[in-house]
Amino acid sequence: MNTQTLRPEVIGGFQIPGNYIESRPYGGGHINDTFVAAFSQAGTRVRYIFQRINDRIFTDPAALMDNIQRVTGEAHRRLVAAGVPDASRRTLTVLPSRDGLPYVRDKEGKFWRGYLFIEGARTYDIIQNERQAYEAARAFGGFQSLVASLPGQRLHETIPDFHNTRSRYERLKQAVAADAKGRLAGVGAEWDFIQRRENIVDRLLDLSAKGEIPERVTHNDTKLNNVMIDDATETGVCVIDLDTAMPGLALYDFGDMVRTATSPALEDEPDVSKVRMQMPMFEALVRGYLSEAGSFLNEAEISHLAFSGKLITLEIGIRFFTDYLEGDVYFKTKRPDHNLDRLRTQLALVKSIEEQEDAMENLVREVAK
Ligand code: ADP
Numbered sequence: 001m002n003t004q005t006l007r008p009e010v011i012g013g014f015q016i017p018g019n020y021i022e023s024r025p026y027g028g029g030h031i032n033d034t035f036v037a038a039f040s041q042a043g044t045r046v047r048y049i050f051q052r053i054n055d056r057i058f059t060d061p062a063a064l065m066d067n068i069q070r071v072t073g074e075a076h077r078r079l080v081a082a083g084v085p086d087a088s089r090r091t092l093t094v095l096p097s098r099d100g101l102p103y104v105r106d107k108e109g110k111f112w113r114g115y116l117f118i119e120g121a122r123t124y125d126i127i128q129n130e131r132q133a134y135e136a137a138r139a140f141g142g143f144q145s146l147v148a149s150l151p152g153q154r155l156h157e158t159i160p161d162f163h164n165t166r167s168r169y170e171r172l173k174q175a176v177a178a179d180a181k182g183r184l185a186g187v188g189a190e191w192d193f194i195q196r197r198e199n200i201v202d203r204l205l206d207l208s209a210k211g212e213i214p215e216r217v218t219h220n221d222t223k224l225n226n227v228m229i230d231d232a233t234e235t236g237v238c239v240i241d242l243d244t245a246m247p248g249l250a251l252y253d254f255g256d257m258v259r260t261a262t263s264p265a266l267e268d269e270p271d272v273s274k275v276r277m278q279m280p281m282f283e284a285l286v287r288g289y290l291s292e293a294g295s296f297l298n299e300a301e302i303s304h305l306a307f308s309g310k311l312i313t314l315e316i317g318i319r320f321f322t323d324y325l326e327g328d329v330y331f332k333t334k335r336p337d338h339n340l341d342r343l344r345t346q347l348a349l350v351k352s353i354e355e356q357e358d359a360m361e362n363l364v365r366e367v368a369k
């Protein structure tokens with residue numbers, strides 16, 4: 001639940017024509033507080049999204065919004081240049097404040113941003129069919145393609161070492177050693193499972209250090225529910241949640257799609273027997289992603305697509321585990337063992353991927369030919 005409300009002083013700080021009608025909390029993200037607000041513009045009801053940026057997690061919200069403005073501005077320019085008629089529905093549009101800034105600050109100094117509301121589309125927490133998997137992956141690949149040659153300085157790192165799996169592992173080790181909430185006794189099997197896989201945490205970092213896989217502008221949070229799917233055409237219309245759009249590896253983005261769009265179970269499903277990597281969904285992800293990204297990815301990237309799914313699933317499992325041991329201070333939780341349930345689904349998915357990894361790799365080779 002949002003603990004915040006959207007106050008008039010915040011709404012009034014944005015340049016929006018017409019009259020404010022109403023607002024309510026919206027969406028189910030783990031980090032920010034999101035609201036939808038309706039305005040009357042000469043009799044037409046128009047909606048906007050407002051978000052309070054979590055400044056405990058994003059310590060430099062102005063730099064973050066600078067990234068988002070640059071990325072969405074570039075995407076919009078490229079879409080218009082390509083003759084796409086509905087460019088403002090294909091990328092987020094940041095609302096300017098009355099001072100011309102990409103955010104408004106409230107009385108407590110908290111940062112709020114506004115976006116045009118993408119109408120006629122929605123996000124999904126569970127993948128419904130192969131078509132959706134294809135479309136979601138195509139949209140995230142398309143996003144990488146749109147920002148591939150972003151002009152100007154390197155983007156700010158809004159969270160340093162965000163996908164540094166080694167440092168995520170080391171932080172978990174510290175949380176295990178501290179066992180601040182006395183929770184370790186109940187999760188020994190999970191800790192063993194992760195320790196047995198320490199040998200994979202450096203693999204992409206090593207390839208990157210050797211220059212075999214390049215740094216790119218990536219999204220870094222390519223959950224299925226961060227892409228809006230059109231209600232009528234079922235195409236992936238717009239990639240959202242750009243807080244972590246920054247320098248990264250293309251494989252982090254593909255890996256998080258495998259994590260969130262191949263299993264028929266929710267990320268926090270308490271019954272882990274429902275969790276599994278479904279090959280038809282994986283195939284659709286590979287085809288959709290390569291339809292956009294195939295032209296710029298190198299061979300090392302393509303040959304690690306299957307591996308990236310396993311790695312990122314393990315990495316996010318490590319993060320849920322760390323948060324569980326530290327007392328649920330990072331991810332929003334709705335029940336006492338919420339992070340534990342999340343941890344267990346991730347490990348079940350890693351296991352399912354391992355059981356099918358050879359077949360996944362063969363499939364990538366076939367499709368990439
Ligand atoms: P979080 O970082 O908390 O996950 P998101 O940016 O993903 O927040 O937004 C939460 C939800 O709000 C999304 O899943 C989506 O349903 C909705 N949403 C976000 N931005 C828009 C938008 N511009 N238009 C319509 N819906 C949006």
Ligand code: GN1
Pocket residue numbers: 028029030031032057221223226241243244267316
């Ligand atoms: C968070 O904001 P949201 O819910 O899209 C998290 C991601 C995790 C994800 C796990 C900034 O994403 O890194 O993969 O939860 N975002 C941040 O569901 O930490």
Ligand code: MG
Pocket residue numbers: 029030225226241
């Ligand atoms: Mg989100």
